[in-house]
Amino acid sequence: MKKDVFNEHYLTHPEMLYKEIIEYSVETIVIHADYEILYINEAGTKIMRGTKEEIIGSCLLDRYRKESKPLIKESIQKSMVENVPGELMEEKMYTLDGTLMDIELYCLPVQYGNKRALQTTIRDISTRKEIERHHKREINKVSAPIVPVYDGISVLPLVGSIDSGRAKQLLETIPKEMQKQNVHWLIIDFSGIYNFDKFVTAYLLKIKSVLELLGVRTIITGIKPEFAQLAVHLGINISSIHSMANVKQALQSLGIGKVE
DSSP states (O other): OOOOOOHHHHOOOHHHHHHHHHHSSSSSEEETTEEEEEEHHHHHHHHTTTTHHHHHBBBBBGGGGEEEEEEHHHHHHHHHTTOOOOOEEEEEEEEEOEHHHHHHHEEEEEETTTTTEEEEEEEEEHHHHHHHHHHHHHHHHSOOOEEEETTTEEEEEEEOOHHHHHHHHHHHHHHHHHHHHHSSEEEEEEEEEEOOOOOHHHHHHHHHHHHTTTTTTTEEOOOOHHHHHHHHHOOOOGGGSOOSSSSHHHHTTTOOOOOO
């Protein structure tokens, strides 16, 4: 009976089979020890936009943002010390040409030659994250509609939770909408908002300043006591803010007694 030379070769040299599998994997696979990249497969060189010669021997941490490095170090050390796979993480990583991409990664301890190392699998999720960001922007637009109530007068009812991302989006979109709608007065109603932090507070008050530069006067309604306290704590002078208890009062102050 003829021997299966191919199978016999890999049975006696299992490390070669392992290397063949990861080399031709469609996933990006990086093997590293003490933060030094010992190996990267072909798929990895394409994502990283470099050659094996450029990547192997370089420091893995150089590929991450400064603020991400402590968490990456902690995850690597935990996996090595406890000899357990790392948790699935979402991060950002720099390619060799300086492009910042969104990635998903996880690592597991392996033996590479005579070294204990980590094998990290990396997936480029930039497209998925951009779709998510687009959907979030669209949701934010829907959740903060600018409602025309009279010629030159509109109401912006803010509802739910506002994080720094949503506050920034409002700062970017509201001035553009004001110009499109030819608004002279905008009533910004805070009564439906249930959370504030210093970043959100700063962004929302910036909206007022930007609108004034565009010739749009603002009336802020529904300010809760905690918002006022936080503004004072941040050293923001809220006495200059034109505010009223509710939207009805604001409309009456503009000469609109009843909204149909």
